[in-house]
Amino acid sequence: MRISTGSPDGMAVQRVAESAPAEAAEAVAAPAVQAPLQSAVMQPALQAMREMPExxxxxxxxxxxxxxxxxxxxxxxxxxxxxxxxxxxxx
Missing domain, CATH: 1.20.890 (cAMP-dependent Protein Kinase, Chain A)
Known part of the structure; x- marks a missing residue:
């Protein structure tokens, strides 16, 4: 079971119950494959974020x-x- 909760900073947190079936745990652990469009759109934003001071x-x-x-x-x-x-x- 996944529970999404919002935090004060607006970020979403997902928690996976320990009693989740093994297949669900593997699906969560498996890296997500990004669509080329999403990757191409996100890369400039990710780079800009990396260049920002902490x-x-x-x-x-x-x-x-x-x-x-x-x-x-x-x-x-x-x-x-x-x-x-x-x-x-x-x-």
Missing amino acids: IDQEKVDQLRDALAKGELPFDPAKLAGLIQRFHGSEK
Whole structure:
């Protein structure tokens, strides 16, 4: 059985139950064959993503300055709740 759930960052997560038939587990483990069109369309986007820095330091600096000036609202309780929800320890 597959269960797709959304995460706070919008990415989908798939979980496969341990009781899944062996054929289903093999199908999940087998590499997917991409259609040539999909591959050709995706390659430029994948390359652009690889070239991006992992952290946008300019954006980090702008957000840090806005927080320091009080221009960006910050709710630590809301942040804590989002972190708990993301890690699956909802209350």
